[in-house]
Amino acid sequence: MLLHGLSGSAAWWRRNVPALAQHFCVYTVDLMGIGKSRLVQELVRHLRELGMSGLLGAGHSIEQQTPYRAWRDVFASYFGLEGLADGLERQEQVRRVVQEVAPKLAPRLPLLNDLLNLGLPDTPLTAALDPALRQESLVALLVQLLRAWAQERPLTLVLEDAYWLDSLSWDLVVKVARALLGALEPLLLVVVTRPIGEQALGFQAAQALRGLPGSGTLEVGALGVEETAALVAGRLGLPAEALPPRLARLVRERSGGNPFFAEELTHALREQGLIRVEAAPSPRLEVSPGLFEARSVLPDTLQGVVLSRIDRLLPDRQLTLKVASVIGRNYPYLPLRDGVMRLAALGEALLHQHLHELIRRGLILLEAPDPEPLYAFKHAITYEVTYHSLLFAQRRQIHRVLAEWYEQAHADNLEAAYPLLAHHWLHAAEGGDDAPARKARGYLARAGHQALRLCAYPEALSFLQRALALTPASPEHALERAGLLTAAGVAHEKMADYVPATRLLLEALELAHAASDPRAQSRALAELSWVAVRRGEYARAERLGEEALGCARQAGDRPACAKAGSRLGVIAAYQGHYPAAARRFEESLELYRALGEAEGVASCLNSLGLVEVFRGDLEPALHRFEEALAVARGVSNPEIVGKIQANLGLVAEKRGDYAEAARHYGESLAVFREISARHAALINVLNLGDVAAAQGDDARAGGYYREALAEALGLGALPIALGTLRGMAAVWARDGEPLRAAELLGLALSHPASDAEMRQQAEPVLEGLRALLPPEALEAALARGRATTLEEVLRQWGGPAPGEAAPRAPAEG
Numbered sequence: 001m002l003l004h005g006l007s008g009s010a011a012w013w014r015r016n017v018p019a020l021a022q023h024f025c026v027y028t029v030d031l032m033g034i035g036k037s038r039l040v041q042e043l044v045r046h047l048r049e050l051g052m053s054g055l056l057g058a059g060h061s062i063e064q065q066t067p068y069r070a071w072r073d074v075f076a077s078y079f080g081l082e083g084l085a086d087g088l089e090r091q092e093q094v095r096r097v098v099q100e101v102a103p104k105l106a107p108r109l110p111l112l113n114d115l116l117n118l119g120l121p122d123t124p125l126t127a128a129l130d131p132a133l134r135q136e137s138l139v140a141l142l143v144q145l146l147r148a149w150a151q152e153r154p155l156t157l158v159l160e161d162a163y164w165l166d167s168l169s170w171d172l173v174v175k176v177a178r179a180l181l182g183a184l185e186p187l188l189l190v191v192v193t194r195p196i197g198e199q200a201l202g203f204q205a206a207q208a209l210r211g212l213p214g215s216g217t218l219e220v221g222a223l224g225v226e227e228t229a230a231l232v233a234g235r236l237g238l239p240a241e242a243l244p245p246r247l248a249r250l251v252r253e254r255s256g257g258n259p260f261f262a263e264e265l266t267h268a269l270r271e272q273g274l275i276r277v278e279a280a281p282s283p284r285l286e287v288s289p290g291l292f293e294a295r296s297v298l299p300d301t302l303q304g305v306v307l308s309r310i311d312r313l314l315p316d317r318q319l320t321l322k323v324a325s326v327i328g329r330n331y332p333y334l335p336l337r338d339g340v341m342r343l344a345a346l347g348e349a350l351l352h353q354h355l356h357e358l359i360r361r362g363l364i365l366l367e368a369p370d371p372e373p374l375y376a377f378k379h380a381i382t383y384e385v386t387y388h389s390l391l392f393a394q395r396r397q398i399h400r401v402l403a404e405w406y407e408q409a410h411a412d413n414l415e416a417a418y419p420l421l422a423h424h425w426l427h428a429a430e431g432g433d434d435a436p437a438r439k440a441r442g443y444l445a446r447a448g449h450q451a452l453r454l455c456a457y458p459e460a461l462s463f464l465q466r467a468l469a470l471t472p473a474s475p476e477h478a479l480e481r482a483g484l485l486t487a488a489g490v491a492h493e494k495m496a497d498y499v500p501a502t503r504l505l506l507e508a509l510e511l512a513h514a515a516s517d518p519r520a521q522s523r524a525l526a527e528l529s530w531v532a533v534r535r536g537e538y539a540r541a542e543r544l545g546e547e548a549l550g551c552a553r554q555a556g557d558r559p560a561c562a563k564a565g566s567r568l569g570v571i572a573a574y575q576g577h578y579p580a581a582a583r584r585f586e587e588s589l590e591l592y593r594a595l596g597e598a599e600g601v602a603s604c605l606n607s608l609g610l611v612e613v614f615r616g617d618l619e620p621a622l623h624r625f626e627e628a629l630a631v632a633r634g635v636s637n638p639e640i641v642g643k644i645q646a647n648l649g650l651v652a653e654k655r656g657d658y659a660e661a662a663r664h665y666g667e668s669l670a671v672f673r674e675i676s677a678r679h680a681a682l683i684n685v686l687n688l689g690d691v692a693a694a695q696g697d698d699a700r701a702g703g704y705y706r707e708a709l710a711e712a713l714g715l716g717a718l719p720i721a722l723g724t725l726r727g728m729a730a731v732w733a734r735d736g737e738p739l740r741a742a743e744l745l746g747l748a749l750s751h752p753a754s755d756a757e758m759r760q761q762a763e764p765v766l767e768g769l770r771a772l773l774p775p776e777a778l779e780a781a782l783a784r785g786r787a788t789t790l791e792e793v794l795r796q797w798g799g800p801a802p803g804e805a806a807p808r809a810p811a812e813g
Contacts, residue, residue, distance in 0.1 A: 043190060047156060054156035054188075055149075059164025061383070062328045065459040066419040067168045067451060068115050070159055071142070075115060078145065083372060091118050101148040108676065111138040114454060117416040125675060128637045133677055135455040139172060140676030143179045143714075150185040161329070161380060162193035162202060167458045170205035177212055179714035181791070201458060208716075213791050222257025225249055231259055232266045235362075236277050242285055246292065247275070254298060260379050261302040267362055268298070268305050271312055306385040309363070319344055320354045321363065325387040326398040326424075329380060333373040335405050342401050392430065400428035400436060418447040422463060429470070441470040448487060457491045464488040475514070482511040482520045486527060493531050501531050522551035522560050529567065538575045545571060562591040562600055566607065573611060582611050602632040602640045609647060613654070622651050642671035646684060653687075658695045662688060679720075682711050686723050698731045705731075706797045713790055718753035721790050726762045728797075733765060738772040739781045741765065746785020747793065 047054050057074040060066075076082060079097045084090050094112065098105055110120040111134065129137055149155050159165070159173065173191065180187040189209075196203050209215055223231065229248035230240045255261035269275045269291070276286040299305045310318060323339045324331050340346055355375065358364045363382055368374035377383035390398070403424035410417040425440035448463035468484050471477050485508035492501035505528045512520035525548035532541035545568045552560035569584030585607045592600030609624030625648045632640040649664030665687045672681035689704030705724040712721035725748040732741040745766055748754060769778055 043156075043158065054158055056158045056160070058159065058330070059161040059169070060328055060330060061161075061164050061380075062423050063166075063419060064164050065166055065447070065451070065456075065462055067166055067454045067456040067459060068172065070162075070165050070169045071172055072115055074157065074159075075112070075142070075145075078149070079116075081116070082368060085372060087119055090116070091120055094118060094120075098145075101152070102144060105141060105144060107674075108137060108141050111141050114138060115142070117413070119413070124636050125638065128635075128639065129675060130639065131453045132455055133639055133675065135168075136678065137676035139175055140678050142172065143176055144676075146176055147180065147183060147185055150180060150187060154186045154188065155180070156188040156190075158190045158192070160192045162191045162206075163196060163200070165202055166456065167201055168454065168456045170202045174205050174208045175715070177209060178716055181212060181214070181713065183710065183714065223252065223255075223259055223262065224257070225252045228252040228255070228257065228262050231262055235263055235266050236270070236275075236285065238277065238283055238285060242283070244285070244287060247285075247287060250292065254300075255302075258302065260381065261305070263362065264302060264305045264309065265298070268309055271309060271361075302381060303385050306382050307389060309361070310386060310389060316344060316346060316350075317354050317357060319346075320351065321358060321386050322390055322394070323398055323402075324364070324375065324377070325383055325390070326395065326402060329383040330367065330374065330376040333375065335402060335409070336375070338405050339398065339401050342405075343398065396428050396431050396436075399424045403428055403436075403439070415446075415450065418443055418450050419459075419463075422447045422466075426466060426470075437470050441467050444470070445484060448484070448491075452487060452491060455494070457494045461488055461491040461495075464491065478511045478515045479517055479520055482508040482515070482517075482524065485511070486520075486524050489524075489527055489531075493527065493534065496534070498531050498535050502528065505531065518551040518555040519557055519560070522548050522555060522557065522564070525551060526560070526564055526567065529571070533567075533571060533574070538571055541571050542568065542575075558591060558595055559597070562588045562595065562597070565591065566600075566604060569604075569607060569611075573607075573614065576614075578611050578615050582608060585611065598631055598635040599637050599640060602628045602635070602637065602644070605631065606640065606644050606647065609644075609651075613647070613651065618651050618655055622648070625651065638671050638675050639677065642668045642675075642677065642680060645671060646680075646687070649684075649687060649691075653691060653694075658691050662691045662695075665691065678711065678715055679717055682708055682715065682717055682720050685711065686720055686727070689724065689727050693727060693731055698735060701731055702728065702797075706794075709790070709794050709797065713794060718751070718790075719755060719758065722748045722751055722754055722758050723761075725790075725793065726758060726765065729762070730765045733768055733772065738769050739777070742769050742773065742778055742781030743785035743788070744793070745769070746782035747788055747790070748785075749782075750786040751790075 044054065044056070055074045055077050057070040057072070059070050063069045079094050081090055081093060084093060094109060094116070095106070098109060107123050107125045109118075110122045110126045112118055113120055114134075115138065126134070126137070146155060146157075157176070162170075162173075165173070173189075177187070177189055191206070191209065193202070193206070196206050210217065225245075225248050226240075228251055229243045229245070232248065232251055233240045233243045236243075251262050251265050255265055266275075270277075274288045274291045276288075278284050278286055299308055310321065313321065320336070320340055323343065324336055327335055327339070337348060337351060340351055341348075355364070355366075359366060362378055365376050365378050366373065367376045377386070387395075403421060406417050406421055406424065407414070410421075414421070422440065422443035425436055425443055429436035429440045444463045444467035448460050448467060451457070451460035451463060464484050464487050468481065468488070471481050471484065473481065485504045489501045489505035489508065492498070492504065505524050509521060509524040509528065512518075512524055525544050529541045529544035529548055532538070532544060545564060549561060549564040549568065552558075552564050565584050565588035569581045569588065572578070572581035572584060585604045589601060589604035589608070592598075592604060605624050605628035609621045609628060612618070612621035612624060625644050629641065629644045629648070632644055645664050645668035649661045649668060652658070652661035652664060665684045669681055669684035669688065672678075672684065685704050685708040689701045689708060692698075692701035692704060705728045709721055709724040712718065712724065725744040729741040729744040729748070732738070732744070745762055748762060749759060749766075773781070
């Protein structure tokens, strides 16, 4: 949708915000600097006029690889943390807000440490979560907090400079949108960005947002001559009619109707003395006779105009602005003050004068006042031009000063600043100085491993690759490089990039061999084996796994031996070699028992139970699962408990004991909901629907299927969503509605996410429909299904109106 100029955007918000804020709407703003900041300002202004509030976040140029950086601002506002510096005060404020809006979420609050650096001690619940599940639980917690907001008042989320978002921030944007869409909660989400290329990090996420029902794209068209005149006159403190038409046409022509360019040209003309405002006796504009002859000396580009304005500043003002640009587009006062004072003999009073002057000149803004002032460049282009105006030597010097400052400021918790320290030390090392290079290498490696633990795989890979580039390819650094290569290989494997994963892991293995280090060899071989598993190359996976186990034994690394043996059991089970799988799991079980690692014991017992299920021996499987459950409960690991409960449900379902199956699935569901493992919980909801259908309780089955469909759409778990269609189709076919059943199967079987397992489960239902319907009627119903969407099905199933709570099936157990 094209909005014509700034007045058009203001009018559009004024007309539409009241209605949009009550429904589910997503708008992406694709602009190249033409009024996007003003578009957001107009939105915020209209929200305030309506007595509404919104949550704002932004991408940050120098923290593009800091996980969830944009959402840190959003949730700092959510909890009211602005201005709170004391750690205990911040913790108490978060506890207070959660107690008010969603008290049941209190046991999960330590998950917020990864986002807000609260320093909350882990609870038994959060301490038991592995990295992947911890991130899934964090996302679920954030979504639930936003839903709690939306259920009390309309939720407006604005994310600016989205082209600087990290991968986890983009992922959370999509998950929040899908979750609130699935729950039919009101949401106005505005994502402001430059156009994103196909190779950019956020391209797929932006496409996903545009594909959601209720989404749209806004553009602001260029200013006309009259709007340009009004803008320029406003900046000069004059009425629009006081501006000479020839000057308005000049600014419009040179700026191309870009409002920021027009503002910068106005500032440049005034600073060069080509225009002057006379205040008395009444405000009027004096135009230099040489202005229109001097047009050729005005820069032709926006960047050129901004640079010319910076160049006219006095040297100490330039230094202040340049130090600010190294900190980032948004910058706190303290690192700016200390950075400037380390580089120049400048008193704090004079620094305040500089900041006031830069604000007056329209180069920077004060975003937050005392006690912790926060400043920002007025526009991203001003920030970028300032930074790139730095000479390389000066840039390196300022980066080093700031790196040292952040080390001192975060001395008690360096981990929270790894990405920031890696950034500054990396740029400080650009001159080839060994000391900054060593610092950069260390922080890049730590940031890479940290990102890997947070499941931020693109960021992990970026950090690790840059650490590798700084690590000498010499024998004394062989093991350091092997560790970095192994970690980078794991990041590629997690992203299903198996070819580069294999290449990096083989290189790590070669270095580990050269260093004669069996422990490092074992790690590389183990990950190579797992890549082969992912690719379905089981014979190769088994061979590599055996080598990994041999190296672990040679190194005397018993935990690695147990893990390698367990993985070999998984590989054997995938191939249907159940006796070999059982033997591997038994060997690992013995090792874990000797090591006293109860979680490993429970995991191996659970795996042995699954082997018995695959063999068809349900009684031994039941005993294994029950023993595993007792061990898992003893170590308070809810994730393993939930998996074992689900497997006990599977055994009961296969034995035809549906009441017992429902009890176990219900208990597993409760566990996974408690730890916010939403995908695992969703599988249990689908299982409960299937069990209810098998019992002939179609009403209960329908409730579970409807709930699972809504949750699956919120998560983007499309195979599970299609499973609900298969289940509901069977119910409707049995209840005398074969046409409705066929429509569901038409969608389920034609959907891109349909897989072989789903098609196999749907075949008996389809075969039954062939006996109930004439061929032409069946084909017409299947065609109608192929033409519909999952969201339409949810609405047809009686989804709630916006603002109402989604119906939930009754809990089991």
